[in-house]
Amino acid sequence: MKVAVMGYGTVGSGVVEVIESHEKVIKKRTDGEMLEVAHILDLRDFPDDPHAALFTKDFNDILKDEEVKVVAEAMGGVNPAYDFTMQLLQAGKSVVTSNKELVAQKGVELLATAKENGVNYLFEASVGGGIPIIRPMDQCFAANNIEGVAGILNGTTNFILTKMIEEDMSFDEALRLAQENGYAEKDPTADIEGFDACRKVCILASLAFGKHVYPNQVATEGITNITLADVAYLAGVHGVIKLLGQIFYMNENRIAAFVSPAVVFRGSQLASVNDVFNAILVRGDAVGDVCFYGRGAGKLPTASAVVADMVDAAKHTERRKIFGWSEGAEDYVADYRDCIEMQFYVRAKADQQAVQTRFHDVKFLSRRGQPSDETAFITDAMTENTLRKKLEGVDVINIIKVTNY
Amino acid sequence: MKVAVMGYGTVGSGVVEVIESHEKVIKKRTDGEMLEVAHILDLRDFPDDPHAALFTKDFNDILKDEEVKVVAEAMGGVNPAYDFTMQLLQAGKSVVTSNKELVAQKGVELLATAKENGVNYLFEASVGGGIPIIRPMDQCFAANNIEGVAGILNGTTNFILTKMIEEDMSFDEALRLAQENGYAEKDPTADIEGFDACRKVCILASLAFGKHVYPNQVATEGITNITLADVAYLAGVHGVIKLLGQIFYMNENRIAAFVSPAVVFRGSQLASVNDVFNAILVRGDAVGDVCFYGRGAGKLPTASAVVADMVDAAKHTERRKIFGWSEGAEDYVADYRDCIEMQFYVRAKADQQAVQTRFHDVKFLSRRGQPSDETAFITDAMTENTLRKKLEGVDVINIIKVTNY
Numbered sequence: 140m141k142v143a144v145m146g147y148g149t150v151g152s153g154v155v156e157v158i159e160s161h162e163k164v165i166k167k168r169t170d171g172e173m174l175e176v177a178h179i180l181d182l183r184d185f186p187d188d189p190h191a192a193l194f195t196k197d198f199n200d201i202l203k204d205e206e207v208k209v210v211a212e213a214m215g216g217v218n219p220a221y222d223f224t225m226q227l228l229q230a231g232k233s234v235v236t237s238n239k240e241l242v243a244q245k246g247v248e249l250l251a252t253a254k255e256n257g258v259n260y261l262f263e264a265s266v267g268g269g270i271p272i273i274r275p276m277d278q279c280f281a282a283n284n285i286e287g288v289a290g291i292l293n294g295t296t297n298f299i300l301t302k303m304i305e306e307d308m309s310f311d312e313a314l315r316l317a318q319e320n321g322y323a324e325k326d327p328t329a330d331i332e333g334f335d336a337c338r339k340v341c342i343l344a345s346l347a348f349g350k351h352v353y354p355n356q357v358a359t360e361g362i363t364n365i366t367l368a369d370v371a372y373l374a375g376v377h378g379v380i381k382l383l384g385q386i387f388y389m390n391e392n393r394i395a396a397f398v399s400p401a402v403v404f405r406g407s408q409l410a411s412v413n414d415v416f417n418a419i420l421v422r423g424d425a426v427g428d429v430c431f432y433g434r435g436a437g438k439l440p441t442a443s444a445v446v447a448d449m450v451d452a453a454k455h456t457e458r459r460k461i462f463g464w465s466e467g468a469e470d471y472v473a474d475y476r477d478c479i480e481m482q483f484y485v486r487a488k489a490d491q492q493a494v495q496t497r498f499h500d501v502k503f504l505s506r507r508g509q510p511s512d513e514t515a516f517i518t519d520a521m522t523e524n525t526l527r528k529k530l531e532g533v534d535v536i537n538i539i540k541v542t543n544y
Numbered sequence: 545m546k547v548a549v550m551g552y553g554t555v556g557s558g559v560v561e562v563i564e565s566h567e568k569v570i571k572k573r574t575d576g577e578m579l580e581v582a583h584i585l586d587l588r589d590f591p592d593d594p595h596a597a598l599f600t601k602d603f604n605d606i607l608k609d610e611e612v613k614v615v616a617e618a619m620g621g622v623n624p625a626y627d628f629t630m631q632l633l634q635a636g637k638s639v640v641t642s643n644k645e646l647v648a649q650k651g652v653e654l655l656a657t658a659k660e661n662g663v664n665y666l667f668e669a670s671v672g673g674g675i676p677i678i679r680p681m682d683q684c685f686a687a688n689n690i691e692g693v694a695g696i697l698n699g700t701t702n703f704i705l706t707k708m709i710e711e712d713m714s715f716d717e718a719l720r721l722a723q724e725n726g727y728a729e730k731d732p733t734a735d736i737e738g739f740d741a742c743r744k745v746c747i748l749a750s751l752a753f754g755k756h757v758y759p760n761q762v763a764t765e766g767i768t769n770i771t772l773a774d775v776a777y778l779a780g781v782h783g784v785i786k787l788l789g790q791i792f793y794m795n796e797n798r799i800a801a802f803v804s805p806a807v808v809f810r811g812s813q814l815a816s817v818n819d820v821f822n823a824i825l826v827r828g829d830a831v832g833d834v835c836f837y838g839r840g841a842g843k844l845p846t847a848s849a850v851v852a853d854m855v856d857a858a859k860h861t862e863r864r865k866i867f868g869w870s871e872g873a874e875d876y877v878a879d880y881r882d883c884i885e886m887q888f889y890v891r892a893k894a895d896q897q898a899v900q901t902r903f904h905d906v907k908f909l910s911r912r913g914q915p916s917d918e919t920a921f922i923t924d925a926m927t928e929n930t931l932r933k934k935l936e937g938v939d940v941i942n943i944i945k946v947t948n949y
Contacts, residue, residue, distance in 0.1 A: 157830055161687050167754070168686040269831035271680035278679060281573040282566050282851035349572070408837050411816040425562055425848035426674035426838060432813050433834035443830035446687035 140453050141206040142174050145223060146214035147181040147194075150237050150264070153442025154211050154449075155179065155190060161446070168450050177207055180214075198223055202230055209452045211445050212236040221245050228252045228260060235448035237264035237441050243338035247351040247466050254463065259455065261448040266292065266339045267417050269440030270433035276346055276421060283423030285347045288386040289544040292339040294415035294436045295323045295330035296362050296382040301413045303370050304379050310365060322415055332361035333382060333398040340384035343419070344396050344472075345464045348388060352396060356472040360399040369486060369537055371506035372515040377405035378484075381412070383542055387479055392468075395475040401542040402484050402517075408432075409544055420544050428544070476523040482541035483526050486515040488534040497529045517541060545858050547579050548606040550628060551619035552586040552599075555642050555669070558847030559616050559854075560584065560595060566851070573855050582612055585619075603628055607635055614857045616850050617641040626650050633657045633665060640853035642669035642846050648743035652756040652871050659868070664860065666853040671697065671744045672822050674845030675838035681751055681826060688828030690752045693791040694949040697744040699820035699841045700728045700735035701767050701787040706818045708775050709784050715770060727820055727841075737766035738787060738803040745789035748824070749801050749877075750869045753793060757801060761877040765804040774891060774942055776911035777920040782810040783889075786817070788947055792884055797873075800880040806947040807889050807922075813837075814949060825949050833949070881928040887946035888931050891920040893939040902934045922946060 142158075144151050158165070158174050166173055178201045179193045188194075198219075201207055210227050212234055214220045220241050224234050229252065236242065242249075242262045253260035263273045267290075276285075291297050295317055302313035314331065317323035329335045337359040344352040362382050370380060383401040388394055403410045408430040412418040417435025422428050434440040484504075487494070491503060491514055501516040509515075513536070518526065526538070547563075549556050563570065563579050571578055583606045584598045593599075603624075606612055615632050617639055619625045625646050629639050634657065641647065647654075647667045658665035668678045672695075681690075696702050700722055707718035719736065722728035734740045742764040749757040767787050775785060788806040793799055808815045813835040817823040822840025827833050839845040889909075892899070896908060896919055906921040914920075918941070923931065931943070 157687050161689065161830070164689055165687060269828075270834055271676075271683070271685075274683060275676035275680050278676070278852065278856065280676075280848075280852065281855040282562050282570060282848040284566065284569055406818075408816065411813065413811075423674075423848065425566070425844040427842075427845055429675055429836070429838035431834070431836055434832045437832075439830040440832055443685075443687040443828065447683065447685065450686040451683065 140172050140174060140208055141177040141204065142209045142211065142449060143178040143180065143201040143204070143207050144176060144211045144213065145180040145201070146212065147179055147183070147185065148213065148215070149438045150441050150445065151179070151181070151211070151213035153438040154213060154445050157439065157442045157446045165446070165450055169453055172453055174449060174453060177204060202226055207232060209233045209235065209449050211449055212238055213445065214238065215240065217241055217244050224249055225252060228256050228258055231256055231258055233259040233261070233452035235261040235445055235452055237262070237445050239265040239335070239338040239342060243341035243354050246342065246345060247464060250463055259452045261452060262342070263448050264441050264444035266342050267419055267431065267433065268435040268437060269444045270417060270419065270431050270435065272419050272431050273346060275431065280421065280423055280426070283425045286388055286422045286424055288343050288347055288419065288421050289409065289542060290339070290343065290384045290419035291381050291409060291412050291417050292336040292384050292419070292435065293330055293382055294417055294434070295327065297412065297417070298322050298415045299331070300362060300365070300380055300382065303365070303367060304374070305413070307367060309367060310363065331363055333359040336382060336384050336398045340386060340396055340398055343384070344386045344394060347386065348394055349464045350471055351464055351467040352472055353467065356396070358397040358475065362400050364537055365400055366537070368506065369484070369539065372486065372504040373402055373484065375504055375506065376502070376517070378402045379410055380539060381409060383409070385542065387475070389473060389478070393471060393473050395473045395479050397475050399540055401540045403542055403544070407544055422544070478522065480520045480522055481543060482520050483518045484515070484539040484541060485518065485530065486513065486536045488512050488536060489514050493533065497533070545577050545579060545613055546582040546609065546611040547614045547616065547854060548583040548585065548609070548612050549581060549616045549618065550585040550606070551617065552584050552588070552590060553618065553620070554843045555846050555850065556584070556586070556616070556618035558843040559618060559850050562844065562847045562851045570851070570855055574858050577858055579854060579858060582609060607631055612637060614638045614640065614854050616854055617643055618850065619643065620645065622646050622649050629654055630657060633661050633663055636661055636663055638664040638666070638857035640666040640850055640857055642667070642850050644670040644740070644743040644747060648746035648759050651747065651750060652869060655868055664857045666857060667747070668853050669846050669849035671747050672824055672836065672838065673840040673842060674849045675822060675824065675836050675840065677824050677836050678751060680836065685826065685828055685831070688830045691793050691827045691829055693748050693752055693824065693826050694814065694947060695744070695748065695789045695824040696786050696814060696817050696822050697741040697789050697824070697840065698735055698787055699822060699839070700732065702817065702822070703727050703820045704736070705767060705770070705785055705787065708770070708772060709779070710818070712772060714772060715768065736768055738764040741787060741789050741803045745791060745801055745803055748789070749791045749799060752791065753799055754869045755876055756869055756872040757799070757877055758872065761801070763802040763880065767805050769942055770805055771942070773911065774889070774944065777891065777909040778807055778889065780909055780911060781907070781922070783807045784815055785944060786814060788814070790947065790949070792880070794878060794883070798876060798878050800878045800884050802880050804945055806945045808947055808949070812949055827949070883927065885925045885927055886948060887925050888923045888928070889920070889944040889946060890923065890935070891918065891941045893917050893941060894919050898938065902938070
């Protein structure tokens with residue numbers, strides 16, 4: 140079967156590589172069918188690439204090739220990926236993608252278009268890189284009501300936090316190291332401000348509860364405010380700080396979803412997820428907690444997930460009925476500050492006395508070199524709005540949510 | 545759609561419960577179809593059960609009911625489950641099961657019979673209880689060559705080892721506690737001798753590499769020789785002892801597979817899997833290590849996996865092409881002692897001098913209360929046969945494999 144690849148960056152070139160290096164296993168999975176890359180779309184020139192003959196700068200070469208049935212979109216970004224994907228689906232071609240930005244923004248529309256045209260739009264690689272999560276969630280939780288999802292969804296920030304926690308490196312140093320290792324971009328904003336994790340939360344929430352969640356509905360806070368002082372206070376109580384995406388089911392018409400740093404205590408399966416690894420924990424009412432762990436990014440892990448989707452699309456020429464969510468609503472995602480109770484870590488310029496008069500029951504923390512006018516503590520469970528009210532007039536340095544996952 | 549349940553023990557009664565309590569989510573996944581339990585087969589009487597009217601002791605009531613299209617087999621054991629399953633598949637009914645013993649012994653035959661008759665034989669619940677592993681392995685690794693699999697596959701033994709490691713409880717005490725909590729049977733042999741884990745290794749190996757592996761091909765060692773002394777030596781180097789099933793790909797015609805206690809060091813995702821939880825780690829050449837974690841047993845987790853398979857079978861009246869492995873061969877599973885190199889933990893009545901003359905490079909361990917004539921150490925990587933040769937004449941107390949997962 141002829142296939143095409145759009146975008147020849149890290150993921151796209153990985154897709155071509157995995158197709159070629161895994162011919163045998165792919166053939167086994169497709170009952171003898173091979174995937175043959177017929178076109179590679181990229182505006183750049185790759186004169187020395189062994190696939191030089193396959194390159195095109197004209198999208199129509201793919202769109203008009205009737206033998207091409209499956210296309211991998213690895214361009215990233217919403218435009219022109221959205222437009223191209225639409226045209227391909229309307230032309231009766233299946234599209235698979237690792238493009239989380241596009242799925243998070245336009246998933247509901249693209250899935251509906253795929254359905255109308257009897258083809259597939261698959262995006263296993265868009266969340267958790269090579270970790271199988273979208274299919275297991277859709278299929279294996281068919282007999283569970285999902286109560287919530289929590290995930291370490293961004294490898295770059297997890298690498299930075301791991302270096303801060305395990306090697307006492309400052310945020311700036313750790314970011315620099317991540318950049319040197321190729322884990323962080325020159326402009327690391329999308330990672331460190333949580334935008335990347337936010338898109339993945341949108342996809343997971345849409346899938347888990349059947350209604351589209353858009354990035355602007357998910358309150359998102361990055362890790363730039365985390366300091367070694369916070370790390371040290373929490374180490375004393377076996378807590379680590381992770382950038383978590385969290386989703387809470389409230390009722391059929393309402394969920395809460397947000398991205399933020401969160402304290403995870405030892406004993407949680409999320410606490411031992413280090414370096415660039417990702418993990419996604421799904422809580423079902425029958426199955427309990429199930430956790431999926433692996434490399435959330437990287438050329439070959441992500442590419443292998445894209446190719447697995449291509450194999451699936453090649454095997455099922457009729458549309459698979461496994462995905463689908465409907466349009467969301469403006470008030471579908473609640474303001475979590477108002478309705479989700481959790482514990483909080485607070486660091487403030489205050490004395491314990493002042494804290495104790497405001498809070499019923501707190502656990503004070505300590506660290507080496509703690510300034511005499513600084514207090515850090517963990518509160519009881521309450522909403523964030525309640526917390527903020529209680530803290531009015533206190534000179535707060537940092538607040539970090541404590542997760543119950 | 546009418547369905548039937550065979551066996552009304554823990555899992556079978558859980559299946560009926562999950563079908564009833566999850567009507568809404570099931571309907572959503574089947575496009576409106578409901579699962580209606582029409583028969584429950586059990587030789588025992590349940591006069592006070594609200595489903596009294598559904599019970600039968602006659603298998604033919606299910607076999608002959610043409611409206612029943614999907615049957616859950618939760619009887620356990622090979623007979624009569626094997627015979628019943630065969631007849632059902634031949635009659636054009638799909639069968640789903642949690643019965644690892646049957647799948648491990650007869651999987652290849654039952655899958656072939658399902659194929660011949662255009663129906664499904666599904667067994668997600670047979671490994672890892674509620675953890676989705678069989679589908680992810682089959683589908684999402686379509687573009688990976690699997691290099692190996694390692695798993696904590698038995699909750700009972702993991703509970704016992706966790707109590708020994710974290711609470712300094714003796715094996716006997718921990719076993720008693722497991723029995724009191726309902727985690728271990730009165731006769732705990734199948735768990736503590738590794739037989740249960742062995743069956744799951746067979747299923748995972750068959751699935752991963754496409755050829756049936758039988759329980760008698762998998763060298764199996766339980767946890768009854770593990771003592772608190774071993775636990776203490778290893779704690780000093782951040783190692784924990786887990787009962788692991790390990791599978792190594794060698795070539796198309798040969799794998800290694802065994803069940804044994806194994807040392808896992810901190811940093812491995814398997815090291816933090818505690819209590820009755822299970823975890824399965826799959827190593828792919830493109831994706832790297834992927835790990836699945838959750839409750840490996842228990843009424844509702846297992847039942848929810850069975851019901852998810854029933855939903856899948858109900859949705860796909862035509863046979864799904866996702867599983868299938870062929871007959872194995874007597875020499876398909878190599879003797880790992882001969883060909884797999886690994887490090888070993890050794891405890892012996894010997895002095896360090898005697899050890900050092902036999903081994904090139906060892907790491908000595910220590911513990912509180914260590915007898916003066918006892919030595920414990922971790923060797924370099926070598927085969928077990930080489931190790932045994934080097935240890936000839938040494939008064940060995942215990943040997944435990946060190947895993948590289």
